[in-house]
Amino acid sequence: SKKITKICCIGAGYVGGPTMAVIAQKCPDVKVTVVDINEKRIAAWNDEDLGKLPVYEPGLDKVVEEARGRNLFFSTEVDKAIDEAEMIFISVNTPTKTYGKGKGMAADLKFIELCARQIARVAKDDKIVVEKSTLPVRTAQALKSILHNTGSSPAGKEGGVQFDILSNPEFLAEGTAVEDLHAPDRVLIGGDNPEAIQALVDVYAHWVPAANILTTNVWSSELSKLTANAFLAQRVSSINALSELCEKTGADVNEVARAIGTDSRIGPKFLKASVGFGGSCFQKDILNLVYIAKSYGLHEVADYWEQVILMNDHQKRRFADNIVTTLYNTVSGKKIAFLGWAFKKDTNDTRESAAIHVADYLLNEQAEIVVYDPKVTEEQIYADLDYLNTRDEKENRKLVTVVNDPYKATDEAHAIAVLTEWDEFRAYDWQRIYDLMLKPSFVFDGRAVLDREKLKNFGFEIYIIGVGSCG
Numbered sequence: 246s247k248k249i250t251k252i253c254c255i256g257a258g259y260v261g262g263p264t265m266a267v268i269a270q271k272c273p274d275v276k277v278t279v280v281d282i283n284e285k286r287i288a289a290w291n292d293e294d295l296g297k298l299p300v301y302e303p304g305l306d307k308v309v310e311e312a313r314g315r316n317l318f319f320s321t322e323v324d325k326a327i328d329e330a331e332m333i334f335i336s337v338n339t340p341t342k343t344y345g346k347g348k349g350m351a352a353d354l355k356f357i358e359l360c361a362r363q364i365a366r367v368a369k370d371d372k373i374v375v376e377k378s379t380l381p382v383r384t385a386q387a388l389k390s391i392l393h394n395t396g397s398s399p400a401g402k403e404g405g406v407q408f409d410i411l412s413n414p415e416f417l418a419e420g421t422a423v424e425d426l427h428a429p430d431r432v433l434i435g436g437d438n439p440e441a442i443q444a445l446v447d448v449y450a451h452w453v454p455a456a457n458i459l460t461t462n463v464w465s466s467e468l469s470k471l472t473a474n475a476f477l478a479q480r481v482s483s484i485n486a487l488s489e490l491c492e493k494t495g496a497d498v499n500e501v502a503r504a505i506g507t508d509s510r511i512g513p514k515f516l517k518a519s520v521g522f523g524g525s526c527f528q529k530d531i532l533n534l535v536y537i538a539k540s541y542g543l544h545e546v547a548d549y550w551e552q553v554i555l556m557n558d559h560q561k562r563r564f565a566d567n568i569v570t571t572l573y574n575t576v577s578g579k580k581i582a583f584l585g586w587a588f589k590k591d592t593n594d595t596r597e598s599a600a601i602h603v604a605d606y607l608l609n610e611q612a613e614i615v616v617y618d619p620k621v622t623e624e625q626i627y628a629d630l631d632y633l634n635t636r637d638e639k640e641n642r643k644l645v646t647v648v649n650d651p652y653k654a655t656d657e658a659h660a661i662a663v664l665t666e667w668d669e670f671r672a673y674d675w676q677r678i679y680d681l682m683l684k685p686s687f688v689f690d691g692r693a694v695l696d697r698e699k700l701k702n703f704g705f706e707i708y709i710i711g712v713g714s715c716g
C-alpha cells in the first residue's frame with residue numbers, strides 16, 4: 246500500500262489537536278499539518294508558552310513540545326495543507342442542528358460538507374479522506390458523492406482524482422486524551438478499499454499493537470461510534486436513576502456500584518453517580534442516534550435511547566431542586582458557591598456541563614452564584630450562561646461572580662455545590678471553609694468526592710448524590 250508521508254487534519258479542536266499531536270509524536274517520518282479557520286485557535290496552538298495551548302489536557306504540552314516545528318505544524322492555510330497531503334483527516338465540529346429539519350436532534354453536517362467541497366476543489370492528486378469527526382451512519386456516501394462530483398477534475402473523467410473514504414472515529418475521553426491516544430483500547434478503521442485501509446493501519450502501527458487495530462466496513466465503523474457513546478451514557482443514566490432510589494431507601498449508590506461492578510460481566514468502570522453527564526459528545530450523539538432511528542421509522546428504538554437523555558435532564562434538575570428545598574425553599578439573594586464548572590475533571594471544556602444547567606435553575610430562583618474552577622475562564626462561564634438565553638448578559642454578570650480562589654468563593658456562602666470532581670477539592674482546608682461560611686453550612690456534593698465523615702465532624706450539613714442528607 247501507499248506509504249503516507251504527509252497528513253493534513255482539518256479542525257484543530259479537542260480532537261484534531263491532541264490526536265494529530267500524538268500521530269506526529271509517534272510518526273516522526275510523517276509531516277502532520279493541522280489547519281483551522283479559527284485564527285485565534287491556531288495562534289494559541291503555536292504559542293511559545295505551552296500553558297496557553299487552546300486545549301488543556303494532562304501531558305499534552307510535552308507531546309506538542311516534542312513534535313511541534315519538527316513534523317507537527319498548525320496553520321490557517323487550509324488549501325495549501327490539503328494540496329500537499331496524501332491523507333486528509335476531517336475533524337471539524339458536528340453539533341446538534343439548531344434550525345430547520347431535525348432541529349435539536351440531528352447532527353449539523355454543514356461544516357463537513359464545506360470540507361468535502363474544499364478538498365474536491367483543491368485536490369490535484371489522489372487523496373485518502375478520513376472521517377475523524379463523529380458522523381451519522383451513511384455520511385461516507387454523501388462525502389463520496391460530493392468529492393466525486395464537484396471540483397475541477399471529477400473522478401472517473403480523464404485525469405480525474407481518486408478519493409478513498411475511510412471512517413476512523415475517535416474514542417478518546419477528555420481529561421485523559423493523551424493517555425487514551427498513547428494506548429487506545431482499539432483503533433477502528435472502516436473502509437472498502439483494502440489499500441487505503443492499510444495506509445491508515447500503517448500510520449497507527451507506529452505505536453498501536455496490531456491486535457488493537459480493528460477494521461470493518463464503513464457503515465459499521467460510523468455506527469459503532471454512536472453506539473459506544475450511547476452505551477457509555479446509558480451506564481451513567483442507569484446508575485443515576487438508581488442514585489435517586491438509594492437516597493430514598495438508605496442504600497448508598499457507591500456501595501451498590503461496587504457490589505455490581507465486581508461482577509465481571511458488568512465491570513467496575515463508568516458507574517459513578519453524578520449530577521449528570523456533560524461534555525460535547527454524549528447528548529449530541531444520542532440525539533443523533535434517536536433521530537436516525539426515527540428516520541427509519543424505528544420508534545421503539547428511538548424511545549429506548551431517548552430515555553438516557555431524559556434521565557440525565559432529570560438528574561440535573563433534581564440536584565438543583567434539592568438545593569432550593571433544603572435551603573428552606575428559597576435561595577433568593579443567597580450566595581451559593583460552585584466548586585467546579587468543567588463537565589469533568591482535568592479539562593477546561595465546559596460544553597453541556599451539568600454546572601451550566603444547575604446554575605441556570607438556581608439563577609431563576611434569584612440565587613447569587615460564585616464560581617471557582619481551577620481551569621475554566623470567567624469569559625467561558627459567562628459565555629455558557631449567555632448562550633442559554635434565559636436572561637440578558639447584564640443580569641448574568643450581576644448574579645454570577647467568578648473567582649480564582651476557593652476560599653474567596655466560599656466566604657459567607659450559604660451553601661457549596663460540588664459540580665466537578667477536581668482532585669484538589671478533597672485537599673482543601675475544610676475547617677477554614679466551615680469558619681468562613683454562614684451557618685448552617687450546607688454542602689451539596691454532586692460528585693460524591695468529599696470525605697463525608699470529616700465534613701460532618703466540622704459541622705457541615707452535607708448532602709451527597711446517591712446517599713442523601715447525612716449530616
Ligand code: NAD
Pocket residue numbers: 255256257258259260261280281282283286323336337338339356359360377378379380415416417418419525526
Ligand atoms: P471543536 O469544536 O473543538 O473543534 C472543531 C474545529 O473545527 C474548530 O476549531 C473549528 O473552527 C474547525 N472548523 C470547522 N469548520 C472548519 C472548516 N471548514 N475548515 C477548517 N476548520 C474548520 O470540536 P471537537 O470537540 O474537536 O470535535 C470534533 C469532532 O470529533 C466532532 O464530530 C465530535 O463529535 C468528535 N469527537 C469529539 C470528542 C471529544 O471528546 N470532544 C471525542 C470523540 C469524537
Ligand code: UDX
Pocket residue numbers: 415416417418419420474477481514515516517518519520521522523524525526527588589
Ligand atoms: C466521551 C467518551 O467516553 C469518549 O470515548 C468519546 O470519544 C467522547 O465522549 P468525554 O465526554 O470526553 O468522552 O468524557 P467521559 O469520561 O466519557 O465523561 C462524560 C460525562 O459523563 C462527564 O460529565 C462525566 O463526569 C460523566 N460520567 C462519566 C459520570 O457521571 N459517571 C461516570 O461513571 C462516568
